[in-house]
Amino acid sequence: MKILKMLGKTILILLLCIIIAAAGFFAFMTLAQGESKEFSEETYQVARDDKIKVILDCDNTLGSFWEVDDGLVLSYVLNKPEADLLGITTTFGNRTYDHKYTVRMLKKAGRTDIPLFKGEQASDDGITDAARFLAETVAKYPGEVTIIAAGPVGNLEAASQADPEFFNNVGQIIVMGGYMEDLSLGSRDVPELNLSADYLASHAMINSGARVTVMTGQACMDAPFYFRDFPKLGNFPLYWKFQCVFWTVLNKAGTGNDYFVMWDMLPAVYAFHPEFFEDNFIYVSSTAGDLQRGMLRLSEDNSGVLVNIPPGIDDLDAFYRDVFVNLNRQGK
Ligand SMILES: [Ca+2]
Numbered sequence: 001m002k003i004l005k006m007l008g009k010t011i012l013i014l015l016l017c018i019i020i021a022a023a024g025f026f027a028f029m030t031l032a033q034g035e036s037k038e039f040s041e042e043t044y045q046v047a048r049d050d051k052i053k054v055i056l057d058c059d060n061t062l063g064s065f066w067e068v069d070d071g072l073v074l075s076y077v078l079n080k081p082e083a084d085l086l087g088i089t090t091t092f093g094n095r096t097y098d099h100k101y102t103v104r105m106l107k108k109a110g111r112t113d114i115p116l117f118k119g120e121q122a123s124d125d126g127i128t129d130a131a132r133f134l135a136e137t138v139a140k141y142p143g144e145v146t147i148i149a150a151g152p153v154g155n156l157e158a159a160s161q162a163d164p165e166f167f168n169n170v171g172q173i174i175v176m177g178g179y180m181e182d183l184s185l186g187s188r189d190v191p192e193l194n195l196s197a198d199y200l201a202s203h204a205m206i207n208s209g210a211r212v213t214v215m216t217g218q219a220c221m222d223a224p225f226y227f228r229d230f231p232k233l234g235n236f237p238l239y240w241k242f243q244c245v246f247w248t249v250l251n252k253a254g255t256g257n258d259y260f261v262m263w264d265m266l267p268a269v270y271a272f273h274p275e276f277f278e279d280n281f282i283y284v285s286s287t288a289g290d291l292q293r294g295m296l297r298l299s300e301d302n303s304g305v306l307v308n309i310p311p312g313i314d315d316l317d318a319f320y321r322d323v324f325v326n327l328n329r330q331g332k
Contacts, residue, residue, distance in 0.1 A: 037234075038232070039232055039234070039235075039321070039324040039325050039327075039328045040234065040235050040325070040328045040329070042325050043329075044081055045081065046081045046082050048084070050082075051081075051082055051083060051084035052082055052083060052084060052146055052271060052272060053084045053086055053141055053144050053145045053146065053171070054077065054083055054084065054085055054086065054145070054146045054147070054148055054271055055085075055086050055087050055088070055089065055133075055134060055137060055145060055146075055147050055148070056073065056074060056077050056085065056087075056088045056089070056148045056150065056268075057088075057089045057090075057091060057119070057130070057134070057147060057148065057149045057150065057151065057153070057155050057156065058070040058073065058074065058088065058089075058090060058091070058093075058102070058148075058150040058151050058264070059090065059091050059092060059093025059094045059150065059151030059152065060074055060090065060094075060101050060102045060105065060150075061094040061098060061101055062074070062101055062105060062240060062243050062244075063100075063101040063104055063105065063239075063240075063243060064098065064101055065243065065246050065247075065250075066094060066247070066250075067094045067247065068240075068243055068244045068247045068260070069150075069260070069261070069262050069263045069264045069265060070094065070150050070151065070264050071101070071105060071240065071243070072244070072262060072264075072265060072323075072327065073148070073150055073264045073265055073268045074088070074102065074105055075105070075109070075236075075240070075326075075327055075330050076265065076268055076269075076323060076326045076327060077148070077268060078109055078111055078114070078330070079326045079327070079329035079330055080272060080326050082272045083271075083272065085114055086115070086137055086141075086145065087114060087115035087116065087117065087133055087137060088102060088106075088114060088115070088116045088117070089116075089117045089118075089119045089130035089133060089134060089155050090102050090116070090117070090118055090119050090130065090151075091119045091120050091130070091151045091152055091153075091154060091155050092120055092121050092122055092123075092151075092152065092154075092197070093151035093152050093193065093194065093197060094151070094193075099118050102116060103116065105240075108237065108239075108240075109330065115133065117129040117130040117132075117133045118130055119131065119154070119155035119158070120152070120154035120155055120158065120198070123152070123154055123197065123198040123200070123201065124154070124198075124200070125154065125158070126158065126161075127158050127161055127162045128155065128158060130155045130158075130159075131155055131158035131159045131161070131162050132159075132162050134147070134155060134156065134158075134159035134162075134166065135159040135160075135162040135163035135166050136163075138159075138166060138169040138170045138171075139163060139165065139166075139169050141171075142168075142169040143169070143170075143171050144171050145169075145170055145171050146171050146172050146173075146174065146271045147170060147172070147173045147174070148174055148264075148267050148268050148271050149173055149174065149175040149176070149177075149267065150176055150263075150264035150267065150268070151194060151197075152177075152193075152194055152195075152197035152198040152201065152202075153173075153175060153177075153194075153195070153198060153201045153202055153205050154197075154198040154201040156173065156201065156205050157198070157200070157201035157204045157205060158201075160204065160208070167205070167208035167209060167210040168209070168210075170210050171211070172210070172211040172212070172213065173205065173210050173211070173212050173213070174212075174213045174215070174267035174268075174270050174271055175194070175195075175205070175212065175213070175214055175215070175267060176194055176214075176215045176220065176263050176264045176266060176267050177192065177193075177194030177195040177196075177202070177214065177215075177216070177217075177294065178192065178194070178195045178202075178214050178216045178217070178291075178294055178295070178296045178309075179192045179216060179217045179218065179294050179295055179296065180216055180218050180295075180296055180298075180309075181218070183217045183218065183221075185251075185255045185257060185261070186254075186255030186256040186257040187255055187256050188254060188255050190217070191294070192217060192293065192294020192295070193294070194294070195291050195294050195296075196291060196292055196293060196294035199288055199291040199292040199294075200288060202291045203286070203287075203288045203291050206284060206286065206291075206305060206307060207305055209305075211308070212307050212308065213267070213270060213279075213307075213308040213309075213310070214296065214307055214308070214309050215263075215266035215267050215270065215310065216296065216309060217263070217294075218311075218312075219266060219309075219310055219311060219312045219313070220261055220262070220263045220266050221261060221312075222266075222312040222313040222316065223261060223262040223263075223265055223266060223313060223319070224257075224259035224260070224261055224262070225244070225248070225259055225260050225261070225262050226248075226258055226259040227248055227258050227259070229324075230244070230245065232324045232328075233324065233327055233328065234328065235328040235329075235330065235331055236327050236328060236330055237330060237331070240330075244260075247260050248260050262323070265323060266313070269319055269322060269323065270310070272322075273318070273319075273322060275315070276313060276314060276315045276318050276319050276322070277310040277312075277313060277314055278310055278311065278314045279308050279310060280308060280309050280310050280311055281306045281307070281308050281309075282298055282299075282306070282307060282308075282309050283298070283299035283302045283303065283304045283305065283306055283307075284296055284297065284298060284299060284304050284305055284306075284307045284309075285297055285298075285299040285303055285304030285305075286304075296309065
Protein backbone atom coordinates (compact mmCIF):
# COMPACT_ATOMS: atom_id res chain seq x y z
CA MET A 1 0.00 0.00 0.00
CA LYS A 2 2.81 2.36 1.01
CA ILE A 3 4.63 1.72 -2.26
CA LEU A 4 1.42 2.34 -4.22
CA LYS A 5 0.88 5.60 -2.37
CA MET A 6 4.44 6.73 -3.07
CA LEU A 7 4.09 5.73 -6.72
CA GLY A 8 0.86 7.75 -6.96
CA LYS A 9 2.56 10.75 -5.42
CA THR A 10 5.51 10.46 -7.78
CA ILE A 11 3.23 10.25 -10.81
CA LEU A 12 1.29 13.29 -9.59
CA ILE A 13 4.49 15.28 -9.10
CA LEU A 14 5.74 14.16 -12.51
CA LEU A 15 2.45 15.24 -14.12
CA LEU A 16 2.62 18.60 -12.40
CA CYS A 17 6.23 19.03 -13.57
CA ILE A 18 5.17 18.20 -17.13
CA ILE A 19 2.31 20.71 -17.01
CA ILE A 20 4.52 23.43 -15.55
CA ALA A 21 7.33 22.68 -18.00
CA ALA A 22 4.88 22.75 -20.92
CA ALA A 23 3.38 26.00 -19.66
CA GLY A 24 6.87 27.42 -19.31
CA PHE A 25 7.76 26.32 -22.83
CA PHE A 26 4.66 27.79 -24.39
CA ALA A 27 5.04 30.91 -22.27
CA PHE A 28 8.60 31.28 -23.53
CA MET A 29 7.49 30.74 -27.14
CA THR A 30 4.73 33.26 -26.61
CA LEU A 31 6.60 35.89 -24.70
CA ALA A 32 9.51 35.72 -27.11
CA GLN A 33 7.23 37.17 -29.79
CA GLY A 34 7.64 40.81 -30.67
CA GLU A 35 5.05 43.56 -30.69
CA SER A 36 1.76 42.73 -32.34
CA LYS A 37 1.52 45.67 -34.72
CA GLU A 38 -1.39 44.23 -36.65
CA PHE A 39 -3.64 44.57 -33.63
CA SER A 40 -2.16 47.64 -31.94
CA GLU A 41 -2.46 50.49 -34.40
CA GLU A 42 -6.11 51.43 -34.12
CA THR A 43 -6.73 54.33 -31.79
CA TYR A 44 -9.83 56.46 -31.78
CA GLN A 45 -11.91 58.61 -29.49
CA VAL A 46 -15.59 58.19 -28.76
CA ALA A 47 -17.67 61.14 -27.53
CA ARG A 48 -18.99 60.58 -24.01
CA ASP A 49 -22.63 60.76 -25.13
CA ASP A 50 -22.02 58.07 -27.74
CA LYS A 51 -20.58 55.59 -25.27
CA ILE A 52 -22.56 52.63 -24.02
CA LYS A 53 -23.13 52.51 -20.27
CA VAL A 54 -22.13 49.06 -19.03
CA ILE A 55 -21.73 47.21 -15.75
CA LEU A 56 -19.66 44.02 -15.77
CA ASP A 57 -20.88 41.35 -13.35
CA CYS A 58 -18.26 38.61 -13.29
CA ASP A 59 -16.67 35.67 -11.49
CA ASN A 60 -13.15 36.56 -12.53
CA THR A 61 -10.32 34.21 -11.54
CA LEU A 62 -7.51 35.43 -13.80
CA GLY A 63 -4.50 35.30 -11.48
CA SER A 64 -5.42 32.00 -9.86
CA PHE A 65 -4.11 29.65 -12.58
CA TRP A 66 -7.70 28.82 -13.50
CA GLU A 67 -10.37 30.16 -15.91
CA VAL A 68 -9.23 33.33 -17.67
CA ASP A 69 -12.16 34.38 -19.83
CA ASP A 70 -13.68 36.78 -17.28
CA GLY A 71 -10.25 38.41 -16.93
CA LEU A 72 -9.98 38.82 -20.70
CA VAL A 73 -13.44 40.39 -20.70
CA LEU A 74 -12.44 42.76 -17.89
CA SER A 75 -9.41 43.92 -19.87
CA TYR A 76 -11.51 44.19 -23.06
CA VAL A 77 -14.12 46.40 -21.35
CA LEU A 78 -11.46 48.54 -19.65
CA ASN A 79 -9.94 49.28 -23.04
CA LYS A 80 -12.99 49.47 -25.28
CA PRO A 81 -13.31 53.13 -26.34
CA GLU A 82 -17.08 52.69 -26.77
CA ALA A 83 -17.49 51.57 -23.12
CA ASP A 84 -18.66 53.85 -20.36
CA LEU A 85 -17.82 51.34 -17.62
CA LEU A 86 -19.96 52.42 -14.67
CA GLY A 87 -18.71 49.70 -12.39
CA ILE A 88 -17.84 46.06 -11.81
CA THR A 89 -19.60 43.63 -9.51
CA THR A 90 -18.24 40.22 -8.57
CA THR A 91 -19.99 36.98 -7.85
CA PHE A 92 -19.14 33.42 -6.86
CA GLY A 93 -18.82 31.07 -9.79
CA ASN A 94 -15.54 29.87 -11.24
CA ARG A 95 -14.18 27.46 -8.66
CA THR A 96 -14.57 29.49 -5.47
CA TYR A 97 -15.59 33.08 -4.97
CA ASP A 98 -12.60 35.38 -5.10
CA HIS A 99 -13.00 39.10 -5.31
CA LYS A 100 -9.26 39.67 -4.88
CA TYR A 101 -8.35 38.72 -8.45
CA THR A 102 -10.48 41.55 -9.81
CA VAL A 103 -8.99 43.96 -7.25
CA ARG A 104 -5.51 42.94 -8.41
CA MET A 105 -6.34 43.25 -12.10
CA LEU A 106 -7.70 46.78 -11.66
CA LYS A 107 -4.56 47.75 -9.71
CA LYS A 108 -2.29 46.29 -12.37
CA ALA A 109 -4.25 48.09 -15.08
CA GLY A 110 -4.05 51.36 -13.14
CA ARG A 111 -7.86 51.53 -13.12
CA THR A 112 -8.78 51.67 -9.45
CA ASP A 113 -11.01 54.59 -10.45
CA ILE A 114 -13.61 52.03 -11.60
CA PRO A 115 -16.17 51.32 -8.83
CA LEU A 116 -15.89 47.68 -7.71
CA PHE A 117 -18.36 45.87 -5.43
CA LYS A 118 -18.48 42.46 -3.78
CA GLY A 119 -21.55 40.41 -4.51
CA GLU A 120 -22.96 36.99 -3.84
CA GLN A 121 -20.55 34.47 -2.32
CA ALA A 122 -23.12 31.68 -2.50
CA SER A 123 -26.63 31.51 -3.91
CA ASP A 124 -29.33 33.38 -1.97
CA ASP A 125 -26.84 35.60 -0.17
CA GLY A 126 -29.23 38.52 0.33
CA ILE A 127 -28.71 42.14 -0.66
CA THR A 128 -24.98 42.73 -1.04
CA ASP A 129 -22.98 45.87 -1.90
CA ALA A 130 -23.01 44.69 -5.51
CA ALA A 131 -26.81 44.34 -5.49
CA ARG A 132 -27.26 47.84 -4.04
CA PHE A 133 -24.86 49.31 -6.61
CA LEU A 134 -26.66 47.57 -9.49
CA ALA A 135 -30.08 48.76 -8.29
CA GLU A 136 -28.99 52.35 -7.67
CA THR A 137 -27.07 52.68 -10.92
CA VAL A 138 -29.79 51.43 -13.25
CA ALA A 139 -32.31 53.62 -11.36
CA LYS A 140 -30.06 56.60 -12.08
CA TYR A 141 -30.04 55.85 -15.84
CA PRO A 142 -33.34 54.07 -16.51
CA GLY A 143 -33.34 52.13 -19.78
CA GLU A 144 -29.71 53.02 -20.53
CA VAL A 145 -27.55 50.48 -18.72
CA THR A 146 -26.32 47.25 -20.29
CA ILE A 147 -25.34 44.55 -17.83
CA ILE A 148 -22.77 42.08 -19.08
CA ALA A 149 -23.40 39.05 -16.84
CA ALA A 150 -20.39 36.74 -17.07
CA GLY A 151 -21.16 34.51 -14.11
CA PRO A 152 -24.15 33.24 -12.08
CA VAL A 153 -26.80 35.98 -11.96
CA GLY A 154 -27.61 36.10 -8.24
CA ASN A 155 -26.42 39.71 -7.97
CA LEU A 156 -29.10 40.75 -10.46
CA GLU A 157 -31.86 38.95 -8.62
CA ALA A 158 -30.64 40.49 -5.34
CA ALA A 159 -30.71 43.92 -7.02
CA SER A 160 -34.40 43.33 -7.75
CA GLN A 161 -34.92 42.66 -4.04
CA ALA A 162 -33.18 45.96 -3.26
CA ASP A 163 -35.36 47.76 -5.82
CA PRO A 164 -38.44 46.03 -7.29
CA GLU A 165 -38.09 48.32 -10.35
CA PHE A 166 -34.60 46.99 -11.11
CA PHE A 167 -35.56 44.76 -14.04
CA ASN A 168 -37.79 47.53 -15.46
CA ASN A 169 -34.97 50.06 -15.19
CA VAL A 170 -32.24 47.99 -16.81
CA GLY A 171 -31.59 48.63 -20.51
CA GLN A 172 -30.62 45.07 -21.34
CA ILE A 173 -28.97 42.04 -19.77
CA ILE A 174 -26.53 39.99 -21.82
CA VAL A 175 -25.67 36.78 -20.08
CA MET A 176 -23.31 33.91 -20.82
CA GLY A 177 -24.82 30.60 -19.83
CA GLY A 178 -27.37 27.97 -20.57
CA TYR A 179 -27.29 24.95 -22.84
CA MET A 180 -29.60 24.00 -25.69
CA GLU A 181 -28.33 20.43 -25.27
CA ASP A 182 -25.50 18.68 -23.43
CA LEU A 183 -22.03 20.01 -24.26
CA SER A 184 -18.69 18.25 -24.65
CA LEU A 185 -15.25 19.78 -24.84
CA GLY A 186 -12.87 17.41 -26.58
CA SER A 187 -12.95 14.23 -24.56
CA ARG A 188 -14.97 15.66 -21.65
CA ASP A 189 -18.62 16.39 -20.94
CA VAL A 190 -18.89 19.85 -19.43
CA PRO A 191 -21.67 20.68 -16.98
CA GLU A 192 -23.36 24.08 -17.30
CA LEU A 193 -21.96 26.41 -14.65
CA ASN A 194 -23.64 29.83 -14.88
CA LEU A 195 -27.45 29.64 -15.08
CA SER A 196 -27.43 26.44 -13.03
CA ALA A 197 -25.23 27.84 -10.21
CA ASP A 198 -28.04 30.09 -8.98
CA TYR A 199 -30.95 28.66 -10.94
CA LEU A 200 -33.70 30.44 -9.01
CA ALA A 201 -32.04 33.78 -9.79
CA SER A 202 -31.72 32.69 -13.45
CA HIS A 203 -35.41 31.81 -13.53
CA ALA A 204 -36.33 35.20 -12.04
CA MET A 205 -34.12 37.06 -14.53
CA ILE A 206 -35.40 35.23 -17.63
CA ASN A 207 -39.01 35.82 -16.58
CA SER A 208 -38.48 39.40 -15.40
CA GLY A 209 -39.64 41.16 -18.56
CA ALA A 210 -36.18 42.73 -19.07
CA ARG A 211 -34.55 42.46 -22.51
CA VAL A 212 -32.38 39.37 -22.06
CA THR A 213 -29.84 38.03 -24.52
CA VAL A 214 -28.35 34.63 -23.71
CA MET A 215 -25.06 33.46 -25.18
CA THR A 216 -25.34 29.72 -24.72
CA GLY A 217 -22.51 27.25 -24.31
CA GLN A 218 -23.21 26.13 -27.88
CA ALA A 219 -22.90 29.70 -29.26
CA CYS A 220 -19.64 30.27 -27.36
CA MET A 221 -18.01 27.30 -29.09
CA ASP A 222 -17.56 29.79 -31.97
CA ALA A 223 -14.86 31.58 -29.94
CA PRO A 224 -11.92 29.28 -29.27
CA PHE A 225 -8.57 30.80 -28.30
CA TYR A 226 -5.75 28.65 -29.74
CA PHE A 227 -2.07 28.44 -28.84
CA ARG A 228 -1.40 30.04 -32.22
CA ASP A 229 -3.41 33.12 -31.17
CA PHE A 230 -0.95 34.19 -28.47
CA PRO A 231 1.33 36.17 -30.80
CA LYS A 232 -1.71 38.36 -31.50
CA LEU A 233 -1.54 39.42 -27.84
CA GLY A 234 1.90 40.98 -28.31
CA ASN A 235 1.08 44.02 -26.17
CA PHE A 236 -0.88 42.25 -23.44
CA PRO A 237 0.59 42.23 -19.87
CA LEU A 238 3.04 39.34 -19.50
CA TYR A 239 1.67 37.93 -16.23
CA TRP A 240 -1.89 37.88 -17.55
CA LYS A 241 -0.68 36.31 -20.76
CA PHE A 242 1.17 33.66 -18.79
CA GLN A 243 -2.07 32.85 -16.93
CA CYS A 244 -3.80 32.42 -20.30
CA VAL A 245 -1.02 30.15 -21.56
CA PHE A 246 -1.28 28.05 -18.41
CA TRP A 247 -5.05 27.80 -18.83
CA THR A 248 -4.58 26.63 -22.42
CA VAL A 249 -2.15 23.96 -21.20
CA LEU A 250 -4.66 22.82 -18.55
CA ASN A 251 -7.36 22.63 -21.24
CA LYS A 252 -5.03 20.58 -23.41
CA ALA A 253 -4.38 18.21 -20.50
CA GLY A 254 -8.06 18.00 -19.53
CA THR A 255 -9.80 17.86 -22.90
CA GLY A 256 -7.16 17.22 -25.55
CA ASN A 257 -8.04 20.53 -27.24
CA ASP A 258 -5.38 23.04 -28.32
CA TYR A 259 -7.59 25.88 -27.15
CA PHE A 260 -9.76 27.30 -24.40
CA VAL A 261 -13.15 28.81 -25.08
CA MET A 262 -13.59 32.57 -24.55
CA TRP A 263 -17.09 32.00 -23.17
CA ASP A 264 -17.73 35.37 -21.58
CA MET A 265 -16.27 37.35 -24.45
CA LEU A 266 -19.47 36.84 -26.46
CA PRO A 267 -21.79 38.89 -24.22
CA ALA A 268 -19.08 41.56 -23.87
CA VAL A 269 -18.59 41.98 -27.62
CA TYR A 270 -22.35 41.79 -28.25
CA ALA A 271 -22.83 44.80 -25.93
CA PHE A 272 -20.93 46.99 -28.40
CA HIS A 273 -21.29 45.10 -31.68
CA PRO A 274 -24.63 43.31 -31.96
CA GLU A 275 -24.05 43.49 -35.72
CA PHE A 276 -21.42 40.74 -35.37
CA PHE A 277 -24.25 38.40 -34.30
CA GLU A 278 -27.66 37.40 -35.57
CA ASP A 279 -30.44 38.18 -33.11
CA ASN A 280 -32.79 35.26 -32.57
CA PHE A 281 -35.79 35.94 -30.33
CA ILE A 282 -37.37 32.68 -29.17
CA TYR A 283 -40.07 31.86 -26.63
CA VAL A 284 -38.50 30.08 -23.67
CA SER A 285 -40.42 28.20 -21.02
CA SER A 286 -37.62 26.81 -18.85
CA THR A 287 -38.74 25.70 -15.43
CA ALA A 288 -36.57 26.20 -12.36
CA GLY A 289 -35.80 22.48 -12.65
CA ASP A 290 -34.59 22.90 -16.26
CA LEU A 291 -32.35 25.77 -15.20
CA GLN A 292 -30.96 23.75 -12.29
CA ARG A 293 -29.38 21.67 -15.05
CA GLY A 294 -28.56 24.79 -17.07
CA MET A 295 -31.04 23.85 -19.79
CA LEU A 296 -33.02 26.33 -21.88
CA ARG A 297 -36.35 24.84 -22.90
CA LEU A 298 -37.82 26.25 -26.10
CA SER A 299 -41.57 26.71 -25.95
CA GLU A 300 -43.57 24.66 -28.44
CA ASP A 301 -46.66 26.87 -28.41
CA ASN A 302 -45.19 30.39 -28.14
CA SER A 303 -45.96 30.55 -24.44
CA GLY A 304 -43.33 31.63 -21.97
CA VAL A 305 -41.05 34.63 -22.50
CA LEU A 306 -39.19 36.00 -25.50
CA VAL A 307 -35.43 35.68 -25.06
CA ASN A 308 -32.75 36.56 -27.59
CA ILE A 309 -30.58 33.48 -28.18
CA PRO A 310 -28.10 34.13 -31.04
CA PRO A 311 -26.97 30.80 -32.47
CA GLY A 312 -23.33 31.91 -32.62
CA ILE A 313 -21.03 34.58 -34.05
CA ASP A 314 -21.95 35.75 -37.54
CA ASP A 315 -18.86 37.82 -38.37
CA LEU A 316 -15.95 35.89 -36.88
CA ASP A 317 -13.21 38.04 -38.47
CA ALA A 318 -14.70 41.23 -37.03
CA PHE A 319 -15.20 39.55 -33.64
CA TYR A 320 -11.60 38.37 -33.31
CA ARG A 321 -10.16 41.62 -34.64
CA ASP A 322 -12.18 43.62 -32.11
CA VAL A 323 -11.08 41.34 -29.26
CA PHE A 324 -7.37 41.46 -30.07
CA VAL A 325 -7.23 45.18 -30.86
CA ASN A 326 -8.80 46.02 -27.50
CA LEU A 327 -6.78 43.52 -25.46
CA ASN A 328 -3.61 44.89 -27.01
CA ARG A 329 -4.54 48.39 -25.89
CA GLN A 330 -4.00 47.21 -22.32
CA GLY A 331 -0.27 47.47 -22.82
CA LYS A 332 2.44 45.77 -20.80
CA1 LIG B 1 -17.47 33.75 -16.00
